[in-house]
Each structure stands twice: as C-alpha cells, then as structure tokens.
Amino acid sequence: MHGDLLLRKKAAVTGKSGLLEDMVLNERAQLVLNSIIENYIQSSEPIGSRTLSKSLGVQLSPATIRNIMSDLAEMGFLIQTHTSAGRVPTDKAYRFYVNSLSTPSSVPEQIKQKITLVSTEQGMQVEGILAEAVHLLADLTKFACVVSTPKASVSRLQRIELIKISEDRILVILVTKAGVVRDKIIFVTDSHTQDFLNSVASFLNDKFKNHSMQEIREKNGLAYSVYSYHDLLAQAVRLGKKAFELNNPGEMLIDGQMNLLLDPHFDEKSSLRSLIDAFNQKSEIMKILDDSMREKGVHIFIGIENDFEQLHGCSLIMTSYRNNQNVLGSIGVVGPTSMDYKKIISVVEYTAKILSETITERSYD
Amino acid sequence: MHGDLLLRKKAAVTGKSGLLEDMVLNERAQLVLNSIIENYIQSSEPIGSRTLSKSLGVQLSPATIRNIMSDLAEMGFLIQTHTSAGRVPTDKAYRFYVNSLSTPSSVPEQIKQKITLVSTEQGMQVEGILAEAVHLLADLTKFACVVSTPKASVSRLQRIELIKISEDRILVILVTKAGVVRDKIIFVTDSHTQDFLNSVASFLNDKFKNHSMQEIREKNGLAYSVYSYHDLLAQAVRLGKKAFELNNPGEMLIDGQMNLLLDPHFDEKSSLRSLIDAFNQKSEIMKILDDSMREKGVHIFIGIENDFEQLHGCSLIMTSYRNNQNVLGSIGVVGPTSMDYKKIISVVEYTAKILSETITERSYD
DNA sequence: TTTAGCACTCATTAGATGGTAGTGCTAATA
DNA sequence: TATTAGCACTACCATCTAATGAGTGCTAAA
Known part of the structure; x- marks a missing residue:
C-alpha cells in the first residue's frame, strides 16, 4: 500500500452508500482516474502507465502511476483485460467521472x-x-x-371532434394543447346523426377543454351518474367516455x-x-x-x-x-x-x- | 467444351434480350445450377463438385459436374472467389433461378x-x-x-373537416376511403368563425367526396375561377385549395x-x-x-x-x-x-x- | 461422353518466434 | 516516507513456416 490514496477510507468503508465512496479519492488519484477515462473514451484502448505519464499534465513517473493504478484497480475503478494489458475503466469509474462533471460543457x-x-x-x-x-x-x-x-394522459384537451364515418363507426379526433392530433375509431351499436354528434362534441368541448386526459377520464365517470337520468345526454356521455378511454399506450x-x-x-x-x-x-x-x-x-x-x-x-x-x-x-x-x-x-x-x-x-x- | 450444354446457343447469342439467354441451358446444366444455388442459399459457402455430386439426385461424378460447372462459369452463372474454391452463383444465376420458379410455393x-x-x-x-x-x-x-x-394522391376522399384552432390556424382533417386519417395545420391571414369553416367543409364534402386527391387538386383550380365572383365562396375555395395541396410526400x-x-x-x-x-x-x-x-x-x-x-x-x-x-x-x-x-x-x-x-x-x- | 487419376493452387490452420506494451516488485534515491 | 529506476515477467500480437485439405483443370482410359 502506498499511503493515503484514500482521504477518508475508514469513513468510506464503514459508510453504507456508494455515494460516500465517490468522495474518498485524493486529488492525485482523481486526476489519474479522470485522465484514464478521458484517454480511454478517445482511444477505446486500454491505457498503460507510460502513456498516461506522458499525457498527464503533472510530472509523475510511470512507476508512481502504476502504484496509483494498482490501488484504483483494487477499489474497483479499473480492470485489466489480461495481465500485461493497460487498464480499462469500470462502470463504477464512469459513474465517478460523471458525478464529478460539475459545469455542463457548452455545445459547440x-x-x-x-x-x-x-x-x-x-x-x-x-x-x-x-x-x-x-x-x-x-x-x-x-x-x-x-x-x-x-x-396522452398529461396532455390537455384543446378540442374534440366526432365525425360520423358509417352507421356504426365514429371517428374521434382529439387535439391536445401540445399540438398533437390523435385519431381513433369507435364502434357504436346505435346509429347517431352527425348533428347529434356535433352537439355531443360541443358539450364535451365546453366541459373538458384545458383539462388533462387523466382528469377527464376520472371526471367523466362522475358526469355519467349526474346525467344518466336524461336519455340523450346519457348517450352523449357514454360516447364521450368511449372517446377518451384507452388512448394508445x-x-x-x-x-x-x-x-x-x-x-x-x-x-x-x-x-x-x-x-x-x-x-x-x-x-x-x-x-x-x-x-x-x-x-x-x-x-x-x-x-x-x-x-x-x-x-x-x-x-x-x-x-x-x-x-x-x-x-x-x-x-x-x-x-x-x-x-x-x-x-x-x-x-x-x-x-x-x-x-x-x-x-x-x-x-x- | 463438352458438347451441347447449350440447347440453342446460336439463337441466344444472336438474340438481343437477356430473356432469351435464360432459355438456353440444357436440362442437366439447369439441374446443376439450381442445385448449386439452393445449396449456397442454405450454407452461404462456395459449393464444390464433390459436395454437389453427393447432394444431387442424379448420379454424376464430380468430374462431370466440374465440366458442367466450368461451362456455367464461362457463361457467367458462377464465379470462384479463388482458384481452389468452390463456385458461387452470380446475380445472373439468381435471375435465372427466379425466372425458373414457376409455381409459387405455398406458405407453411x-x-x-x-x-x-x-x-x-x-x-x-x-x-x-x-x-x-x-x-x-x-x-x-x-x-x-x-x-x-x-x-395521398390515389386515396379517395371520405370526409374533410376544418377546425379552428386559433385566430390564424386551422386544423384540416382528411379522412380517406382507405381509412387513413391525415391532419395538418394551415395558416390563414383572415380570421374565420367555426360556423364558416363548417359550411366550407360541408361544401367541400358535397363536392369532392369519393374523388381522389389528384382529381380534387386539378378540379379545384377550376372551381376557383367559377366561384371567384362571390367573395365568401372565393375565400372558401381558397381555403379548400390550401387544405388539399401539398400533402405529405x-x-x-x-x-x-x-x-x-x-x-x-x-x-x-x-x-x-x-x-x-x-x-x-x-x-x-x-x-x-x-x-x-x-x-x-x-x-x-x-x-x-x-x-x-x-x-x-x-x-x-x-x-x-x-x-x-x-x-x-x-x-x-x-x-x-x-x-x-x-x-x-x-x-x-x-x-x-x-x-x-x-x-x-x-x-x- | 463420362469418369478416374493426378498434379496443382490456394485458403486456412497450427506452431513457433521475436517483438512489444504492459505489469509487479524491489531496492535505491530525494 | 514518497517517489522512482530497474528488472524480471506476462501475455498479446504480428510474422513466418509447414501441414492440411478442399477444390480445380487436364489428360487419358473406360
């Protein structure tokens, strides 16, 4: 072992969370690790101590770097593909690296x-x-x-439109505030006139505009019970229910x-x-x-x-x-x-x- | 050369079309060629004369097959990746093979x-x-x-719908006979009421239902000139034109x-x-x-x-x-x-x- | 016309070899 | 005490070689 590569090794070892461990590397070890990672990201090839010694800003001999690398490997930040190969970062190393990225770099x-x-x-x-x-x-x-x-669930309703396609099929068009247009066909047993569909749509628009689909689906159940005494309205609400349910996943x-x-x-x-x-x-x-x-x-x-x-x-x-x-x-x-x-x-x-x-x-x- | 591997070689050579050439192989050469192709499709590896001699139904020695293969190669049906490799079918061979597939095989x-x-x-x-x-x-x-x-061009119109989205935007919904729903937004300079849009839509529906988009685009130009004396209708037709034009490619x-x-x-x-x-x-x-x-x-x-x-x-x-x-x-x-x-x-x-x-x-x- | 036999070609494989990039360890050094 | 130089060692890699084997083309015999 080569001294306090770990600043707070005890704390890290006794601590339970992986997050704590991220904090324990001393400055030089961090430098080496980051440099290995960045080199590896560039080259996709295992990084050796000699290579690193050159590319590293600080003056450190390959031997010293080897010592540090050895410790980093023991801590699970680096692995070797085989004995005589350079080191490759582990997932843990990348996690450390990403956590240490403080300021988001600007886009070219x-x-x-x-x-x-x-x-x-x-x-x-x-x-x-x-x-x-x-x-x-x-x-x-x-x-x-x-x-x-x-x-669909978070989208807010901008507009609903019901279009009679055939005797038993109605095309439902939902336009959301986000500008998404969704369409689907619903099958009905009773035939409706387009006029009736228009008034249903108008009713639904008045009632539900700006509400999220989620809300509408919940409230709609309520509405159903309120209006159920009225036959036409009941039909309308039943239609509305169908129109809003099971939007594509x-x-x-x-x-x-x-x-x-x-x-x-x-x-x-x-x-x-x-x-x-x-x-x-x-x-x-x-x-x-x-x-x-x-x-x-x-x-x-x-x-x-x-x-x-x-x-x-x-x-x-x-x-x-x-x-x-x-x-x-x-x-x-x-x-x-x-x-x-x-x-x-x-x-x-x-x-x-x-x-x-x-x-x-x-x-x- | 080994005799009449080609049944009608003269005809083939003098003829201009590639199609004629497809007819010139004698029965045995066809058998060999087809067998090579089918083997190769299976194995993806060059087919040699010995292999083929075994897998072929008819009794033919490798040497004979080599002769046939040699001729087929000369005619451009087979190539070798290198001197001592088996033969691989060329595009021409596949074309021949596909042309000779008469009865479509049934699906399992x-x-x-x-x-x-x-x-x-x-x-x-x-x-x-x-x-x-x-x-x-x-x-x-x-x-x-x-x-x-x-x-879009071949689709026939089942229904068009115009929905006012904001002061300057109108959502156009086109439903085709094939059941495809297309939507797009068009931008307008003058604001229209939804009622107006409804009557425009109704007008367009009456006029163009069952017509192909192609036709509609052509006829629409005509309609424009006919109705241009009437201000409202002119606006309507202008809208319709916009609605039908430049459907997604x-x-x-x-x-x-x-x-x-x-x-x-x-x-x-x-x-x-x-x-x-x-x-x-x-x-x-x-x-x-x-x-x-x-x-x-x-x-x-x-x-x-x-x-x-x-x-x-x-x-x-x-x-x-x-x-x-x-x-x-x-x-x-x-x-x-x-x-x-x-x-x-x-x-x-x-x-x-x-x-x-x-x-x-x-x-x- | 077909086939057996033989010489030949060339890709692929397995071993052997030297070189190289890397390590770990130890002892010397600052 | 931390760092470094030196050295033995390891394993991969490219290169070479030889052996193998699948395949051909050609020729002569059936």
Whole structure:
C-alpha cells in the first residue's frame, strides 16, 4: 500500500452508500482516474502507465502511476483485460467521472446551428418534429437515439371532434394543447346523426377543454351518474367516455440503431444479438424513458444501472422535453459505456431544450 | 467444351434480350445450377463438385459436374472467389433461378397462422396495421423490410373537416376511403368563425367526396375561377385549395434493419456503411417502392437490377397492397442476393394479401 | 461422353518466434 | 516516507513456416 490514496477510507468503508465512496479519492488519484477515462473514451484502448505519464499534465513517473493504478484497480475503478494489458475503466469509474462533471460543457456553435436549423422548419406536426429531433441526435452522437411521443394522459384537451364515418363507426379526433392530433375509431351499436354528434362534441368541448386526459377520464365517470337520468345526454356521455378511454399506450421513435453496430464496442456477435432484441422489445426502453420524465434534468444510466438487462452493456443519457404547460415525453441516447459523456450530455440537453421551445411554439396556449 | 450444354446457343447469342439467354441451358446444366444455388442459399459457402455430386439426385461424378460447372462459369452463372474454391452463383444465376420458379410455393401453415393472428387485432389504425405488418415480415424473413404508407394522391376522399384552432390556424382533417386519417395545420391571414369553416367543409364534402386527391387538386383550380365572383365562396375555395395541396410526400416504415447486420453476407465494414447510408436516404428506397406499385405481382430486383447503387449488393422483393378500390402502397424485403427466394417471395406475397384484406375491411366502402 | 487419376493452387490452420506494451516488485534515491 | 529506476515477467500480437485439405483443370482410359 502506498499511503493515503484514500482521504477518508475508514469513513468510506464503514459508510453504507456508494455515494460516500465517490468522495474518498485524493486529488492525485482523481486526476489519474479522470485522465484514464478521458484517454480511454478517445482511444477505446486500454491505457498503460507510460502513456498516461506522458499525457498527464503533472510530472509523475510511470512507476508512481502504476502504484496509483494498482490501488484504483483494487477499489474497483479499473480492470485489466489480461495481465500485461493497460487498464480499462469500470462502470463504477464512469459513474465517478460523471458525478464529478460539475459545469455542463457548452455545445459547440456548429452543432448548435445544426440543431436550430432543423427546428425552424415550417409546417411540421409534432410527430414530425420528434422524428427530426431524434434523427438529428443520432446523426450528431453517432449512437442510437430514442424519443417518446407526448403522453396522452398529461396532455390537455384543446378540442374534440366526432365525425360520423358509417352507421356504426365514429371517428374521434382529439387535439391536445401540445399540438398533437390523435385519431381513433369507435364502434357504436346505435346509429347517431352527425348533428347529434356535433352537439355531443360541443358539450364535451365546453366541459373538458384545458383539462388533462387523466382528469377527464376520472371526471367523466362522475358526469355519467349526474346525467344518466336524461336519455340523450346519457348517450352523449357514454360516447364521450368511449372517446377518451384507452388512448394508445404511447409510442416511441428510434433512430440510428445501426450506428451502434459500427461501434467497435459492440462487434462481438453475442452483444449484438442482445442489442437487437433490446430494440425490438420497445416496452422496456419505454419504461426507462417514462422514468426519465418524472424528475427534471438529465438522467444518466451507466452500464448495469438501468433495469433492462439486455442494455447492461450500454449507457443511457435521457432527459425530458416539455411545452410551457407540461412535461410531455423524453428523449435520449443509447451508446457504449465508454461514450464521451461530456459531449453527449450537453448535446442531449441542448437538443431537448430546442425541442421544448419548438413544441411550445406549436402549442395552443 | 463438352458438347451441347447449350440447347440453342446460336439463337441466344444472336438474340438481343437477356430473356432469351435464360432459355438456353440444357436440362442437366439447369439441374446443376439450381442445385448449386439452393445449396449456397442454405450454407452461404462456395459449393464444390464433390459436395454437389453427393447432394444431387442424379448420379454424376464430380468430374462431370466440374465440366458442367466450368461451362456455367464461362457463361457467367458462377464465379470462384479463388482458384481452389468452390463456385458461387452470380446475380445472373439468381435471375435465372427466379425466372425458373414457376409455381409459387405455398406458405407453411405455421407462418400463415402468425400472419393471420396479427391481422385480426382490433381497433388499429391503418398506420398501426402497416407497422405491425412490416414488423412481422422482418421477424419472419430475418431481413430488413419496408412498407410505404398509402399514397395521398390515389386515396379517395371520405370526409374533410376544418377546425379552428386559433385566430390564424386551422386544423384540416382528411379522412380517406382507405381509412387513413391525415391532419395538418394551415395558416390563414383572415380570421374565420367555426360556423364558416363548417359550411366550407360541408361544401367541400358535397363536392369532392369519393374523388381522389389528384382529381380534387386539378378540379379545384377550376372551381376557383367559377366561384371567384362571390367573395365568401372565393375565400372558401381558397381555403379548400390550401387544405388539399401539398400533402405529405408519402412516408415509409422500416423494420428489421439490424437483421441485415447479423447476416454473414454483410459483415465487411465497407458494405455495412453503405447499407446504413442507404437506409438513411429513404427517398431512394421510396422510389423503388413506388415503382413496384405500378404493376401487379411480385417485383424482384436482384443485385444490380435496382437503380440504387448502394443497394446493389442486395436483392429486393416487393409487392403492392391495396383495398378494394385502389392500389395503396407497397411492401417488401431487402436482403442479401443469396436469400431463399422461394420462401421470401411467398411470404411477401401472402403478407401483402392479408394486409390488403385487413385494410379493405377497415375501408369505408 | 463420362469418369478416374493426378498434379496443382490456394485458403486456412497450427506452431513457433521475436517483438512489444504492459505489469509487479524491489531496492535505491530525494 | 514518497517517489522512482530497474528488472524480471506476462501475455498479446504480428510474422513466418509447414501441414492440411478442399477444390480445380487436364489428360487419358473406360
């Protein structure tokens, strides 16, 4: 052992949380670790003591660095692929690194322009904007990117329209404040005139405009009992109920999956298979996106930190986007654990910001 | 040379079309060629004379087969990767093989069930059905699959609806006979009341129901001149014009791209890059899909037969789908030239058939 | 016309080898 | 006491070699 590489090793060892451990490295060890990580992010190759000695700002001999590295390895920040290889950061190291990133780095002007350029395209619907955003993000990061479409439940109603399509089918159009248009067909047993549908729609509009779908679904049950004595109204409410229920479960758009396959980190066939499966099984990724909506800020899942086993070899950078009323959905990147966190985090953040602004402009408030 | 391997070589050589050449192989040469192709489709490895001698039904010594192979190679049906390797079929060979497939092979019951199962899901919109179809096809074939959404121009109008969203924005909803709902926002300079919009919509509905968008756009110009003396009506028609113009250029859904990357035929990094680019550049694939709509039946592009250079290493199997009124779009598979044509063709054909039936059911006629 | 036999080609594989990038340990040094 | 130089050691890697084997083309015999 080489002295107090750990400033508060005792505290760290006796403490229960992993967070405490993040604090225990002394300054020089931190420097070495960060440098290893940044070098590795660049080169994707194990970093040796000699290499590091040169690239490091401070004057330290390879031998000294070896000592530090040895300790870092013992603490689980570094591993060796084999005895005579350099060191590679572990998930734990990346977590430490990311935690230590204090000031979010600024996005290069060139990238800013690219993002803004896309956002100013005219005449796009919300879904189109999302598709553009996720495509752009994939292009900028060269990883796979995902975005969830605005959640129906949080959307506020701008307008509902009922259109008679045939004797037993009615087309329901829901326009939300966020500018999303959803349509679906409902089947009815009794035939209604378009006039009747118009008055039902008008009734529903008066009653529910600006309410969230969530609220509407709850209140609607109430309304049902209140008006049930009146036959026509009862029918109207029954229709309304049908119109608002079981909106599509929320979708997600993926882009740039194929980028991952070019990445040197995923070239083993086994990890490839599992990645493909992961993206086919959208529901699991959807869960992660949903979770990232709950709290503000950028969410970072490194390696096994996400709950989806097939993505344990990846890191995910997720953040939410919103209009001026609500958080609508989230957008993010799926890449190798050795991604350039500084860059990716800031690009995701900036993209989400511009996306939010663009969507807010299109919102009806 | 070993005699008349070519039945009508003279005719073939003097003839101009490639089609004639397809007819010139004698029976035994055909047998050998087909067997090589089928073996290669299975194994993806060069086929040697010994192997073939065993797997071939007829009794022929390796030496004899070598002679035949040598001739086939000279005619451009086979190539060798190197001197001491077995033979591999060329694009020309696949073309010959596909042309000789007379009776479409039947789809296995198990696959039929899978396809039917998906098609019976309730309450889906057209886009959802297409997404399911292309996903299923990717799953069944293990290649990349594409489908184009129904062309706006051929769709017939079922209903148009104009909804006032704000002072300067109107939401246009177009419902087509095929059951596709399209929405878009148009910007106007003068504010209109919803009542006015309703009467405009009603006017447009009366006038244009059952007409194709194509027709409407053409006729609308006429209408404009007829009614221009009347101020309100002029406004109405102007609105209608805006509503029908520049519908989205038609989109396409892709699924299973990643399947291609597992395929042993695309494991060189160079061909991979070009494939990724190809799928990013949707417009080119869209062209091929569009072309496949024009004529009935399954369209097969082998290797360089398609006009998109980056897909020259692939074969494409495309066919159209329709409702009972119109051809709506097309669906197909992109895979390696050495795909199992028999199987893929029949699966694509069957899927398109079921897709057509499903969409016809959802149509408003 | 078909086939057996043989010489030849060339990719692939397995071993052997030297070089290299890295480590850990120890003893000398500041 | 912390740092560093030196050295033995390890394991990967590229290169070379030889052996293997699948395949061909050609020729002569059946």
